[in-house]
Amino acid sequence: MELVCLGLSHQTAPLSVREKLAMPQERQAEVLQRISGAGMEVLLISTCNRVEFYAVSRSLEEVRAALRAEIARVAGEEALGHLYEHAGEGALVHLFRVASSLDSMVLGEQQILGQVKDSLELAQKIGAARGEVIRACSAAFSTAKRVRSETAIGRAAVSMASAAVELAQKLFGTLKARSVLVVGAGEIAELAARHFASAGGRIAVTNRTFSRAEALAAEVGGVASPFEQMGELLVATDVVVTCTASPAPIFEKGNVGAVLKPRKHRPLFFVDLAVPRDVAPEVGSLAGVYAYDVDDLQKVVAENTAARASEAARAEVIVAEEVARFVTARAQRNGVPVVATLRKHAERIAKNEVERTLSHFGAELTEKQRKSVEAMGMAIVNKLLHEPTARLRASGAEDGRLAGAAAELFGLEEVAEAPAPPEAPQAALAAGGAKS
Amino acid sequence: MVHALHSLATHAYGAAAVVYLVYLVRQWSPLPLVGRLLVALGAVLHGVGLGLLVLHQGGLPVGMAQAFSALAFLLVLIFLGLDVRYRLPVLGAFLTPFALAVLVPGFLLPSAGGLRDSLRRPLLPVHVSVALIGLAAFGAAAGIAVMYLLLERQMKGKRFGVLFSRIPSLQLLDDLNRRLVIGGFIALSLTVITGAFFVGGASYLEWQPKQVTTLVAWLVFGVLLGARAFAGWNGRRVAVLTMAGFCILVVSFLTAFDPLGGGGLH
Numbered sequence: 101m102e103l104v105c106l107g108l109s110h111q112t113a114p115l116s117v118r119e120k121l122a123m124p125q126e127r128q129a130e131v132l133q134r135i136s137g138a139g140m141e142v143l144l145i146s147t148c149n150r151v152e153f154y155a156v157s158r159s160l161e162e163v164r165a166a167l168r169a170e171i172a173r174v175a176g177e178e179a180l181g182h183l184y185e186h187a188g189e190g191a192l193v194h195l196f197r198v199a200s201s202l203d204s205m206v207l208g209e210q211q212i213l214g215q216v217k218d219s220l221e222l223a224q225k226i227g228a229a230r231g232e233v234i235r236a237c238s239a240a241f242s243t244a245k246r247v248r249s250e251t252a253i254g255r256a257a258v259s260m261a262s263a264a265v266e267l268a269q270k271l272f273g274t275l276k277a278r279s280v281l282v283v284g285a286g287e288i289a290e291l292a293a294r295h296f297a298s299a300g301g302r303i304a305v306t307n308r309t310f311s312r313a314e315a316l317a318a319e320v321g322g323v324a325s326p327f328e329q330m331g332e333l334l335v336a337t338d339v340v341v342t343c344t345a346s347p348a349p350i351f352e353k354g355n356v357g358a359v360l361k362p363r364k365h366r367p368l369f370f371v372d373l374a375v376p377r378d379v380a381p382e383v384g385s386l387a388g389v390y391a392y393d394v395d396d397l398q399k400v401v402a403e404n405t406a407a408r409a410s411e412a413a414r415a416e417v418i419v420a421e422e423v424a425r426f427v428t429a430r431a432q433r434n435g436v437p438v439v440a441t442l443r444k445h446a447e448r449i450a451k452n453e454v455e456r457t458l459s460h461f462g463a464e465l466t467e468k469q470r471k472s473v474e475a476m477g478m479a480i481v482n483k484l485l486h487e488p489t490a491r492l493r494a495s496g497a498e499d500g501r502l503a504g505a506a507a508e509l510f511g512l513e514e515v516a517e518a519p520a521p522p523e524a525p526q527a528a529l530a531a532g533g534a535k536s
Numbered sequence: 537m538v539h540a541l542h543s544l545a546t547h548a549y550g551a552a553a554v555v556y557l558v559y560l561v562r563q564w565s566p567l568p569l570v571g572r573l574l575v576a577l578g579a580v581l582h583g584v585g586l587g588l589l590v591l592h593q594g595g596l597p598v599g600m601a602q603a604f605s606a607l608a609f610l611l612v613l614i615f616l617g618l619d620v621r622y623r624l625p626v627l628g629a630f631l632t633p634f635a636l637a638v639l640v641p642g643f644l645l646p647s648a649g650g651l652r653d654s655l656r657r658p659l660l661p662v663h664v665s666v667a668l669i670g671l672a673a674f675g676a677a678a679g680i681a682v683m684y685l686l687l688e689r690q691m692k693g694k695r696f697g698v699l700f701s702r703i704p705s706l707q708l709l710d711d712l713n714r715r716l717v718i719g720g721f722i723a724l725s726l727t728v729i730t731g732a733f734f735v736g737g738a739s740y741l742e743w744q745p746k747q748v749t750t751l752v753a754w755l756v757f758g759v760l761l762g763a764r765a766f767a768g769w770n771g772r773r774v775a776v777l778t779m780a781g782f783c784i785l786v787v788s789f790l791t792a793f794d795p796l797g798g799g800g801l802h
């Protein structure tokens with residue numbers, strides 16, 4: 101029952117691959133429903149920068165095959181070449197690092213934690229995440245919280261949005277009284293809008309659903325404009341921040357090129373935070389037009405990332421501590437029920453055999469003799485289980501592998517499925533055994 | 537004495553240029569201040585030297601060597617003004633080597649030759665002064681245009697080099713270009729007008745090479761300013777035009793010296 105992580109991120113796959121695998125929530129729900137099921141828990145984290153499956157299953161091979169098949173189905177065989185895989189403790193470390201924003205494109209950015217939380221919420225709603233995945237996630241969340249409060253990595257964090265503001269300032273100098281058009285009304289768009297607003301930009305929000313544009317405009321202190329007036333909006337604005345779920349680019353060389361003259365060739369800055377991209381790559385080749393997508397923004401923050409290396413190193417220590425703590429807790433959780441179930445299992449066999457033997461004798465045996473036979477059965481169980489029990493309890497502090505092996509070896513199915521309370525009630529015969 | 541001052545000033549500029557070039561590679565915080573102090577020191581020595589020269593000659597220097605020296609001095613003054621006003625030490629990496637490149641060849645040229653009597657007119661010092669001021673302003677504008685084009689290419693190509701973190705914004709460079717070109721254009725216009733008075737009469741335009749090139753440069757900058765004001769031209773296009781106009785002007789400036797007249801002006 102190991103956690104497995106299979107996925108790709110900005111570190112292994114270019115945007116062109118990631119955007120094929122990135123899915124809106126409804127698609128994510130479908131995928132989760134399809135691959136989760138009896139004996140398999142799944143979590144799917146899908147952001148601009150990563151698409152990762154976390155799964156818990158009895159068989160590593162089975163889960164690997166299922167996930168690879170799913171990834172190939174969604175993004176094509178090509179995506180498989182960009183995959184990385186972590187299993188067991190490695191997967192935990194990865195999950196904790198992701199939630200703590202140590203694996204983010206912008207080191208220490210704060211959006212990822214919310215995105216992982218959303219992913220878990222979705223998986224829980226569907227029933228794809230049940231026991232182990234939920235526990236791993238909540239441990240990841242508390243790790244992220246520790247990292248944020250105990251290191252400076254979260255402070256003065258450079259998010260994708262603030263990197264975009266920095267670039268706009270490089271172009272326009274101050275953003276005071278510059279017009280910023282926000283296209284889309286999602287969370288990322290909102291965050292970017294707030295960054296630009298606090299830098300002094302005048303915000304206009306547009307969205308295909310006008311009411312959502314109005315809501316966001318009210319939130320960030322801007323004005324809402326109808327999506328249909330995009331042409332006029334483009335003429336008036338200096339910066340376009342776009343993050344919509346549109347499958348095809350909204351801004352292309354044609355429609356952007358047409359506004360250059362009415363704009364009197366004032367510089368136009370596109371910040372494309374959407375995956376798949378909202379701004380066609382050729383737009384950036386127009387004179388006076390600067391178009392940055394999520395990959396480009398990474399370059400801007402590369403320097404800041406280097407400056408935070410020491411903070412990240414401290415955060416890695418926290419992650420290691422938390423992973424160790426989680427593994428220990430899990431082992432204890434898993435180890436104890438295995439001991440109890442193993443004992444219950446053995447006691448049941450002993451009890452049945454004793455009863456069978458006694459039934460042959462009928463009334464021939466005295467009460468004392470019957471007790472002796474029962475005690476012998478229990479004694480055999482105790483002697484036989486003494487060493488395994490001690491070893492299972494001892495190994496509980498390190499990892500759950502021995503417990504898993506014991507469960508596997510003795511066919512203790514129900515332990516793995518639903519962890520029993522720490523101390524299972526002893527079988528009736530135990531009392532007799534204790535006397536011997 | 538004058539020579540010694542010039543030599544000291546040149547060394548100060550040279551040291552400043554090295555400081556600014558190091559600053560391009562290493563962003564040590566004291567470098568901009570050290571560079572500015574060196575340039576200021578050089579400018580003071582240079583200014584005193586030029587002043588003594590004017591006193592000594594009893595008029596504005598008109599030889600090629602002196603003109604080069606005065607041009608370098610003006611460039612340095614413009615740089616100091618911009619650096620103090622806008623904190624633009626990176627400009628030093630462009631303008632101090634530029635000033636040096638103008639100053640050093642001046643030493644190798646012969647000193648002022650005799651001036652033809654026909655040119656000894658009261659307007660000559662004004663003509664020479666505005667010509668040099670205009671040239672320096674356009675020179676600074678051209679230096680800033682180079683910076684603009686380099687940074688613009690980085691912004692477009694998304695490959696950020698040393699200039700990226702050292703230039704406040706493209707907008708600022710564009711603004712500076714506009715101001716310097718306006719200033720230069722005014723000075724150039726005055727140069728043309730005062731130049732016309734020398735010759736006087738209907739035949740003032742003799743279609744000499746220097747007159748033609750100057751007029752072409754004047755037209756280029758005039759079109760540039762007009763396009764900026766009315767067609768919204770800016771940025772890259774303006775930067776390229778600025779550099780082109782400056783190159784034409786340099787040719788005009790060089791042809792203003794009569795090579796046969798021992799380096800004398802006109």
